[in-house]
Amino acid sequence: MLLAVLLPFIIAIFIPFLSKWKEKLHTGFFVTAVPVVIFIYFAQFLGAGFEPVTREYSWIPSLDINILFYLDGLSLLFVLLISGIGSLVAFYSIYYLHKSEQLGHFYVYFLLFMGSMLGVVLSDNVFVLYTFWEFTSLSSFLLIGFWNYKERSRYGALKSMLITVFGGLSLLGGLVFMSVITGTTSIQQMIRQQELILNHEFFPLILVFILLGAFTKSAQFPFHIWLPDAMEAPTPVSAYLHSATMVKAGIYLVARFSPMLSASDWFFIIVSTAGIVTLCWGSYMAVRQTDLKGILAFSTISQLGMIMAMLGFGTKVAIFAAVFHILNHATFKGSLFMIAGIVDHETGSRDIRKLGGLMTFLPVTATLALFASFSMAGVPLPFLNGFYSKELFFDSAINLEQTTTGIAAFLKTIFPYLAVFGSIFTFVYSMYFFFGTFRGKANLDELPKKPHEAPFGMLVSPMILVAGVIIIGLFPQIINEPFIAHAATAVKGFEFTKHISFWHGITLPFIMSLTVIAFGTVLVLSLTKWRSVYRIVPGVLSLNKFYDGLVDRTVSYSSIVTKSYMNGSLGRYVRLIIAAIVIAGFGIMAATDGFHLETSNLAEITVTELFVAFMMIIAAIGTIIVNNRIAAILILGVVGYGLSLLFVIYRAPDLALTQFIIETVTLALFLLVFYHLPKLEKKNESTSTKTLNLVISVGFGALMTMVAISAHSSKMFDSIADYFIENSYKLGGGDNIVNVILVDMRGLDTLFEITVLGIAAMAIYGLIRLRGSKKEEE
Template identity: 80%
Template sequence: MLVAVLLPFILALFIPLLSKWKYKLHTGYFVTIIPVIIFIYFIRFIGAGFEPVTREYSWIPSLDMNIVFYLDGLSLLFVLLISGIGALVAYYSIFYLHKSEQLGNFYVYFLLFMGSMLGVVLSDNVFVLYSFWEFTSISSFLLIGFWNHKKASRYGALKSMLITVFGGLSLLGALVFMSNLTNTASIQGMIDQQQLILNHEYFPLILCLLLLGAFTKSAQFPFHIWLPDAMEAPTPVSAYLHSATMVKAGIYLVARYSPMLSSNDWFFIIVSTFGIITLCWGSYMAVRQTDLKGILAFSTISQLGMIMSMLGFGTKMAVFAAVFHILNHATFKGSLFMVAGIVDHETGSRDIRKLGGLMTYLPITATLAVLASFSMAGVPLPFLNGFYSKELFFDASLHLKVTPEGFKELLQMAMPYLAVFGSIFTFVYSMYFFFGTFRGKANIEELPKKPHEAPFGMLVSPIILVIGVIVIGLFPHLINEPFIAHAAHAVKGVEFEKHIKFWHGITPPLIMSLTVVVFGTILVLTRKIWQPVYRFIPGVLSMNKFYDGTVDRVERYSGKITNGYMNGSLGRYVRLILAAILVTTFAFMAVTGGFTIDTSNLADLSLPGISVAVMMVIAAVGTIITNNRITAILILGVVGYGLSMLFVLFRAPDLALTQLIIETVTVALFLLVFYHLPKLRKKEESASTRVLNIVISVGFGAMMTMIAISAHSSKWFDSIAGYFIEKSHSLGGGDNVVNVILVDFRGLDTLFEIVVLGIAAMAIFGMIRLRGNKEED
């Protein structure tokens, strides 16, 4: 299992080499092999007798932190979507991306993203999950901004990363809270101790932080605004990110924690409310778009809201419908994105106002589009998988099981009506996408390119996905018991025996579906009449304006703050740094009880020691008041050599010798660069600045003194000195304990210190050579 996750990362290392052959063989062929291998490996787990599989690999044993992969029905569903659709997208990209593109960069980003998503859905350790979670944000940022010469691509990439990383930090807070409360980093371990979390006073905060991470990733209202701008990515990226991977990560997170959270009323209220609002708003706004990928972007938002609301319902039927629709959505939405890419590739435009009548020119593409869009609309036809999960959604909205009180009762009553409202506009934008593109009058003269059918290689991937739409629609039982039931069981924790079939008689869900078709058809036919409503709702209001305004204000105010202290004054920089260290250190010590003074274990004072200390104090003060550079250097040396004498008096000859060497080198270096040192002169400073300097200097000195005293006086842990004394000869082969510590016990530290010194020496040598070359020139 670990190899399967690492395969994309391993191949990514070789892509720069493989991309050099792109003019002989497209790099995409090499990339397609990896998800195919992963898909074949995991598909063998499908079956009625499937049981969860756990694999544990050592990572940081000292912290009891290991990489744990957990494969159950839910993670298997996502792994197969990530690898299966990943293979189709990689193959599709071969014909979509020309060899002149920066294919090396594209496929590196693509593989990093694929590996990160596999890590997210397979990780049982929350900190491993979070690491992969943030890596998906970074790699998707690179994919969305692949065409970085376009301003819109850079804007969309930055927007997606800012919003999702903000949610990721919130998620980290929730994971840390739960890990500390349960004393485990395992998701399954947390679920086993769910009552400890549910009954804790911090549970509301944990729930909000967790859902914030999920909502931002899965583009739930009001965080949905990043997804339409992400459409600036190449179409293969859009098809992959928004059908099976990136936006499904938040859905996965909510589903994974549902066994623990779904019993809480606030989980139902928050998740269902935001989910149904996202469904209604996304479907409503999709009809407003004129860009094909823009329509699909808002359709994705609405579909994600639908799945999220079903997870919020928490009933057995709702969970089954949610899991089923995750699969269905991946099939029809992935194919529709590829259809949009074909239209763009073959006509040079995605503007639906310029398109129309393309069925004559792209008959195969139009056939794929009609099947996928009608499935997305939930049209009641037995060979379209979208209808099955849409009907289950309606059924689940009618059978909510919540305590009938207050807002929950109102939400329960409103849910079926909101479900129908959102689905009506889902029908409208589905018909709008198909008929606006492939039917009507052809405007060939307005298109940049004369349209013609795409090459067969570009059609293969959407054909396979549409075949999936039809096969699941005709034979839903083939994927029910061996596949979907296991995924639903992982979310709900109960056995599922749901029988999926097309005809259940004249039932309320069927009536709701027919209502959607009737009212949706009316709205489609009268769209030009009611289209002006968008001038009022949303009108001038926009979450994008709020985002842009927030980012603009943050940049403006942060610039003013930065310009306020970054004025080129080294003195000011030093004062700010020392003041910050002083305040934070003293505050931390005060809060944690760090001020400890214990004189019971101190050496006796002696006249030589006192004399040396007084000499060092006088020398230190002398460095401040002297105006002569040589005098300052020599007096500073007195302080260092005095410290060496103290080491001798306290019987630490090794430290004394080290200090002598350091001080000698320091004084020698000062004298070597003496010519370049600035002349010491009194600087004209205001009285307030001098007082501030005195306060910071005295305070910082007092702080270092207190740290030294408190560190010596505080005995939070047993001293390790006895261990070093006892083991230095037997383990290190030496009786000089300090040398054994440096060479053996802390050998890696010493090695890296030597490496740092070596790098510094080479840098100095290079600077000297450069200066010598300039002088010769």
């Protein structure tokens, strides 16, 4: 299983070499094999008798951070979507991306994203999950900005990363809280301690942090604004990231953590409300769009909102419907993105105002679009899988758990109406997409290219996905017990025995579906008459304007703050750095009771030590007031050699020798370059600047003094000296404890210290040679 997750990362290393053969064989053929192998491996776990599988690999055991994979029904659903849709997208990209593109870059980013998503859905360790979570943000940033020569691509990539990384940091906060409260980093062990989390005083913060991470990733209102701009990515990226994988990561997170969070009424209130609002707003705004991928972007937002709402409902029917719709949405939305790419590829335009009548020119593509768009609309036909999960959505909306108090009771009364409202516009944008593109009069004069059917290779992937739409619609039971039921069980924790069938009689959900079709048909036929409503709602209001203003102001204010201290003055930089160290250092010492002086175990101070110390103080002051460069260098050496002498007096010959060598090297280096040093001249500084310099200097000296005293006096941990005394001869075979520590127990540290000294020696030798060669030239 570890190899299956790491396989995309491993192959990504070799893509730059494989892409050199792209003139003979498209790089996509090599890449397609990766998700196919992963899909075949995980498909073996399908079956009615499937039991969760756990795999653990040691990583950082001291911090309880190990690579712990947990494969249950939920993670298996997502793994098969990631690898299955990934295989189709990789194959589709072979015909979509020309060999002249930077294929090496594209497929490296693609594989990095695939591996990251696999890590997210399989990780049971919360910090490993977070690591992969942020990798998805980084790799999706690279994929969205693949055409980096386009300003809109760069804008969309940055926007997606800023919003999703903000959510990722919030997620990390929630994970840290839960880890500290439960004393474990395992999600499954946290679920077993759900009462501890629910009753903790920080539970509201945990809930907000986790949901912020999920909402930003799955494009829930008001964080949905990054998804439409991400459509600037190549269509294979949109078909993969924004229909089946990345945007579903937030859905997965809510589903995975719902067992420990859903017992709270606030989980129902926040998640269900966010989902329903996102459904209504996304479907309403989709009809406003004129770009095919823009329509699909807002349709994705609305569909994600519907799934999120069902996870918030939390009932058996709702959970089952949510899991079922995750699969259905991947089939019809993935195919629709590919169809939009085909239209763009074969006509040169995605503007629906210029399209129309393409069924004559692209009959196969139009047929695929018909099945996919009608399935997305939830049209009640037995061969369309979208209707089944849409019907279950209505069923779950009208059969919520009863409550008579508070906000939850009010929400439960209006959710069925909002579900119908959002579904009406879902029907409208589905019909708008299909009929606006493939029916009506063809506008060939406005198209950059004469339309014609796509090559067969480009049609294979959407054909397979549409076949999935039809097969699931005709035979829903084949994916129920061995697949969907296990995923729903993993979310809710109890067995699901839901039977999927097309006809249940004249029920309220079926009447709601007929209502959607009736009102949706009226709105589609009268689209031109009511479309001006968008001038009123949202009108001039725009969350994108708020985002742009926030980013612009942040950049502007940051620039002002930066320019206030980044003025080119090295003196100011040094003052700011040292002042910050002094303030932070004394602040931490005050907060941790660091001002502690222990004198009981100190050696006696004799006249010799006092004399040496006095000479060092005089020399240090002398370096400040002397005006001769050579004199300043020599006097500064007195300080270093004085310290070496103190080491000798206190019987630390090893330290004395080290200090002596360093001081000699430093002194020699200064003497070699003193000719190039600036002249020592008194600057005409103001009294306030001199006073500030004095305060900072004295403060920094006092801090170093207090740190040294505190380090000696504060014993927060047991001394390791006894261990060295007892084991230096046994382990190192030496009587000199210091030598054993340096050579054996800290051998690597000593090696690097010697390396530093060697580099310094070579630098000095180089300076000597350089100076000698210049004299010869003169």
